[in-house]
Amino acid sequence: MSAAALPVRVLQHGRYETLAMLRNGEQLVLAIVLPLLALSAIAFTPFFDAFGGPRLETGTPGVIALCVLSTAFTGQGIATGFDRRYGVLRFLSTTPLGRSGLILGKILAVGAVLSLQLAVIGTTAVLLGWQPPPGGILPALAMLIPGIAAFTALGLLIAGTLRPEATLAVTNLVWVLLAAVGGTIIPGDRLPEAIQPVVALLPSAALGDGLRAALASGTFDLSSFALLCGWAAVASVAAVRWFKWS
């Protein structure tokens, strides 16, 4: 007869979405296995030496940025696309959870899964000898917030406008492109000069650069932060404007 309180609904849906993400095998590969592989490749092979400075110091922040792409953008986008196809979004939006509760729950789940990823990646990197400056933790967290917002909104925008099969293809392809040449792992200024001006405007480069500034030198990269906030704002407005629930 009456609804549970808003925080209860959102928390519960966040927990539900988190468990759904963690139970999904492909999602786990994307969220944990691929970033761990990237971290190992950086730590144990000379592959990264040509692009960055010390392997873990420059490489780990990039892997963390990659985790954001995996979970907020690709994983969440694909899950939302199929939920939309199966009418799950429509059904849940008719319960007291509502449309806004549904989105808030998804954001909460992205945050929860990302925390788990950060714990795994961070611990592994530290065990391999990574020593981030303690003063860099806060700037890094500040950078993650607009980064998560921007990539979640972009994922929702794609999931809410394309067919789920297309969402699957697009978000995976974009993940690969941004991971390889989007300034995520390899700093933008080490990429071919021809693409540098474009890469400098990407949210992936802003997140990668911002996290590298924070976790390698302990500084707050204001211009990357501002760029991420801009992407988050534009993508959110676009998602609200064009997202189709059915």
Add this chain to the structure above:
Amino acid sequence: MSSLDGKMVRVLDGVSLRAETGRVTALLGANGAGKTTTLECAQGLQKPSGGSVRLLGQDPWRAGAALRSRVGIMLQEGGLPPAVRPLALLQHVAGMYAAPRDVPGLADRLGLNSFARTPVRRLSGGQKQRLALACALVGNPEVLFLDEPSAGLDPQSRNIVFELINELRAEGLAIVLTTHLLDDAQKLADYVYIIDHGRLVRHGTVPDLTRHAADAVRELHFEAAEHLRLPSARLPHLTITEPTPGRYRVSGPLTPEDLAVLAAWWAEERILPASIALTSRSLEDVFLDISGRNIR
């Protein structure tokens, strides 16, 4: 009283209807007639381009959590996430309400326990329907929307679901359902709206619709020897035909006196029919007269 009035253009034109508490209101129509669109406008899933919709006195498109908690919805496609197990889903939906129904009790009632460990994607159509109904009911709604509730149900499931719908009506819920099955409407509905091509073509209680003055056509069929000379002159207001040799049809506004005339004729001609059957109009006849006999 809960009510919904809708007047919708384009897909729906001039559809105006109302559902009341303690009643089952059925929207009946062929596939593509506009039933689901009507329902979605009433549920707040679609914003009508014109007209007005009121759900428990409020605009469903702008419904907040308080209004949504008083309404239970079962969608045509179910809207159930494929990877989840039935009871976990029901529990999750129950958590959205302050005072939900008892989940084990509801699961038991709808027979969900027999497939409690099977992910939704591997359930049969009937099992999915029962789970979707449980999800719609778990919040103790005052208004219940069921889009094609009997689709894919085997006879046992159908009995369970129909029994439950009758019980909920007795509890005072306003139940709105769509169906293209006349049998469902005849069995369940207190009030029927027949929709065709986005227009409301007829409405009334089932007895009203089947007893409508202009429609008070009954038929009498009998079997006897072939090619009898028919007593059409004695019954000028009726049509007597022999559609297939030996089978006769008397149609029109039959009266008891007409039966006496027929019986007298049989006696005179020493005819003992092999069978005699009198049929009254069913909702199906009304429906088919309106929507045409063509299958769409």
